[in-house]
Amino acid sequence: MALSEQLVTATDQEVVQWAREGQERAYRELVRRYQRPIFSLIYRMVRDRERAEDLTQETFVKVLNALDSYRPEYKFSSWIFKIANNAAIDQLRRKELDTLSLDGAPDATTSDRREGTSIQLADGAESALQELEARELGSQIERAIAQLRPQYRSCILLRHVEGYAYEEIAEMLELPLGTVKTYIHRARVELRTMLEPLQE
Amino acid sequence: MNQHSVTPLTPAEEDPVIDKWLALLPEFVPGPHFEDAVMARVRVPAPSWVLAVQGATRALFVGKRAWMWAGGLAASSAVSIAAMVTLFVTHWVQVETAWSLLAGGIMIEAWRAAVALTVRAVSAGFAMNAFWGLNYQAFVLAGLAGGLVTGFSLWGLYRMLRIDTERISLNASR
Numbered sequence: 001m002a003l004s005e006q007l008v009t010a011t012d013q014e015v016v017q018w019a020r021e022g023q024e025r026a027y028r029e030l031v032r033r034y035q036r037p038i039f040s041l042i043y044r045m046v047r048d049r050e051r052a053e054d055l056t057q058e059t060f061v062k063v064l065n066a067l068d069s070y071r072p073e074y075k076f077s078s079w080i081f082k083i084a085n086n087a088a089i090d091q092l093r094r095k096e097l098d099t100l101s102l103d104g105a106p107d108a109t110t111s112d113r114r115e116g117t118s119i120q121l122a123d124g125a126e127s128a129l130q131e132l133e134a135r136e137l138g139s140q141i142e143r144a145i146a147q148l149r150p151q152y153r154s155c156i157l158l159r160h161v162e163g164y165a166y167e168e169i170a171e172m173l174e175l176p177l178g179t180v181k182t183y184i185h186r187a188r189v190e191l192r193t194m195l196e197p198l199q200e
Numbered sequence: 201m202n203q204h205s206v207t208p209l210t211p212a213e214e215d216p217v218i219d220k221w222l223a224l225l226p227e228f229v230p231g232p233h234f235e236d237a238v239m240a241r242v243r244v245p246a247p248s249w250v251l252a253v254q255g256a257t258r259a260l261f262v263g264k265r266a267w268m269w270a271g272g273l274a275a276s277s278a279v280s281i282a283a284m285v286t287l288f289v290t291h292w293v294q295v296e297t298a299w300s301l302l303a304g305g306i307m308i309e310a311w312r313a314a315v316a317l318t319v320r321a322v323s324a325g326f327a328m329n330a331f332w333g334l335n336y337q338a339f340v341l342a343g344l345a346g347g348l349v350t351g352f353s354l355w356g357l358y359r360m361l362r363i364d365t366e367r368i369s370l371n372a373s374r
Binding site: 024028035039043053065138144156188198 | 225251
């Protein structure tokens with residue numbers, strides 16, 4: 001089987017091993033596997049497309065240049081999400097950012113900036129009306145998530161969107177397990193409260 | 201959702217409202233050249249076979265082995281030189297004869313070639329002179345112009361190469 005075919009079906013650990021052996025295609029495979037989830041997490045955390053793209057790039061560069069220090073007994077996904085989350089939290093600490101908008105950052109004054117900060121959804125075959133409704137609905141959910149505290153936001157996204165176990169989230173965010181459970185519980189309560197009007 | 205195993209929600213965690221809303225969250229995609237932008241900043245190590253060859257080569261020249269290699273090269277050079285000197289001393293007459301024959305042959309051939317080339321160039325010049333009806337001053341002028349152009353070209357080439365060499369050495373020292 002050709003390497004490109006093997007890469008698609010290989011585990012993360014195997015791909016990392018090939019990358020360590022100098023296979024550039026293995027590096028690219030890791031980027032392809034994680035660019036969407038990592039970018040989505042960071043974007044939802046920092047709420048600015050340009051910054052999110054920069055931070056995602058930084059995360060990948062940091063991870064891929066440090067593959068030698070990666071220990072295969074741990075999940076690669078946990079490692080990269082941990083670095084991505086740290087990058088996003090650091091960014092939030094440095095600068096308080098505005099709320100998310102599907103139409104671009106509120107501070108966008110030029111069309112370029114609006115385009116640069118607007119959300120680009122993944123490809124989907126939706127009608128214009130469905131897309132509009134989904135955008136409106138999605139916008140409200142995104143706004144609700146954006147109002148959560150950053151720690152709650154990380155926890156709820158990693159748990160409910162990425163599907164990580166509490167233990168893994170605790171390890172990634174370097175928080176006690178009890179704290180993670182509390183954060184997720186509180187985040188869900190807050191989200192339910194904020195999204196209640198949508199149920200009607 | 202990613203390649204990692206997804207941990208299902210426990211019954212206590214299940215919340216149809218939250219699940220419904222979070223299921224609507226789209227996946228965001230970075231810009232079109234994201235992968236290339238990342239790869240441009242990643243240091244991909246050399247393939248393992250290159251590293252193995254490098255390691256083996258380096259190992260050859262480390263510690264005692266390096267001295268062994270240096271000693272071997274020096275000894276083989278010394279033996280070759282000694283053999284040549286011995287040959288010259290012991291068979292001087294034969295060496296001299298062989299050399300004069302070889303050198304003489306080469307010199308004669310080189311002389312013949314130079315003469316033929318010159319004769320051809322001069323006759324071509326006279327032929328052109330006859331055809332265009334030029335006098336010898338035109339020849340001299342053309343020769344001078346050609347010489348000047350060649351000189352300027354060589355000078356320009358030298359300048360360009362010198363500037364580039366300076367730039368390269370400047371960049372290397374940064």
